[in-house]
Amino acid sequence: MDPKILIFMLLVCCSSVFNVGAQSYQGKWKLLKRSIGVSAMHMALLPNEKIVTFDRSEFGPSNITLPQGKCIKEDSKSSDCYAHSVEFDPATRAVRPLTILSDTWCSSGAFSIDGTLVQSGGYRLGEKVVRYFKPCMDCDWEEDQNGLLSPRWYASNQVLPDGKIIVVGGRYQFTYEFIPKLSGSDRILYKLPFLKETRYSALVPNNLYPFLHLSTDGNLFVFANDRGILLDYINNKVIRSYPVMPGGISRNYPSTGSSVLLPLKLFSTTDSDNNTSTPDAEVLICGGTAPDSNEKANVGVFVPASKSCGRLIITAASPEWEMEEMPINRVMGDMIMLPTGDVLIINGAAKGAAGWGVARDPVLNPVLYRPDARNSDGSTRFEVLAPSLIPRLYHSTAHLLSDGRVLVGGSNPNINYNFSALYPTELSLEAFYPPYFTKKKPRPSIVAVNPGLKIGYKQKISLEFTLEGSVILSDLFVTMVAPSFTTHSIAMNQRLLVLAFNNEVKKTSSGNYLVEGYAPETAALAPPGYYQLFLVHEAIPSKGKWIQIKQF
Structure with missing residues (x-):
């Protein structure tokens, strides 16, 4: 029997543990492409409905080659003819190899006003590079080799009200800066001691990829490890410090949890009465694991991931964490906002941490979180959904498509491409159909x-x-x-x-x-x-x- 079929049968048999399929339509999975040639470590949907995805250029040979004449010269005697980035069309499932020159490993990104993907940082020769990909028919990557002032590896990005992009943190980088460099203030490196203060230790910087959310007042919420601040990035001033998130769990890489800004509900207006009140901004953070889980996993001890989630109204006068528990322990889970305002928690593992070979027990069941669904009796906002057949661990991704599906790809917890490891490198893309794809109600x-x-x-x-x-x-x-x-x-x-x-x-x-x-x-x-x-x-x-x- 095919091992994947056996896994699926076991999951179905055991699904009563999570109440899967007992009460409502639990969604479904569909394999879109067995291989796109690269492992989808990074992913973005362009306004032309194409997906751009890439891994790292130092993985060695990928499973897709560049077009003739596009090979990258490494020195006078050798060249690299393998693609490490592709464009995927979800409608036709066509794959187009793209040329990327610098190493994008563990980099960051956002979109400019005109829909261009602005991608920043990476590893070694890619750590100061800013890359641009425009949503057009035959476009390819354009690279500014000195687009950043500081090396940015494991940094985070956020679009700001003026259309600029702030780039925060990175490995041993306790600063932030702005891209693109259009003015004098964009060419200044701003110190952010908070990033240094929130490390587990000097040798274990477990607050990488800090969570960033633009608050409704225009300031920036920054969360690292177990606490957050509100940053006035224009005046380089911390204007608010928030309570420590309870539980003693680290939430950022490599104790990787995830975070979303919950739906901003704008107030009803009429022609004669334009209500200008500003809605509250509330953050939800879920998953993660103990601060020392990565160290323990490296010696073969795989600590159970956390079930905890916390909600914090960052605009409240006296904000306090409201804690909840997911039905499944999860580290490295992606949190994707669905068009309905619900949150899909998908991918990850139940034990260990983020990194090469340091996670166990893949979590194959997504979980749906309905922010407004808790009843007066305190019943849960969570619902466990139908399982995938494919483990999605370190270096996996998920992304909302315009038709409401969630595209899922990647997973490579190995130093190089390895198709015989305990958790093999995944080059596939699959789609998850959330429960709103039920046939019981018409779709507008x-x-x-x-x-x-x-x-x-x-x-x-x-x-x-x-x-x-x-x-x-x-x-x-x-x-x-x-x-x-x-x-x-x-x-x-x-x-x-x-x-x-x-x-x-x-x-x-x-x-x-x-x-x-x-x-x-x-x-x-x-x-x-x-x-x-x-x-x-x-x-x-x-x-x-x-x-x-x-x-x-």
């Missing part, structure tokens, strides 16, 4: 966005849509999702807004439905750039429409 479809797909702040907008059957107004809302750059269990720049729409649905002359509302009011709520726009009815999202928001 956006027909048009008026006045168009380029939208200004505070602008009145309307969505024309179709739906089989009648509209339940109380179960209708519109969300706007920022495209993220995902790697190492972080979806950088991930952001979801519930837009302010009037409590009325109209019928058009063509028989379609129409709802009206407003774009976000400020760039602190929605930094300029591209977003996926979804209409959600009875917890079923439409396919997303790409829009661009900025000051026109």
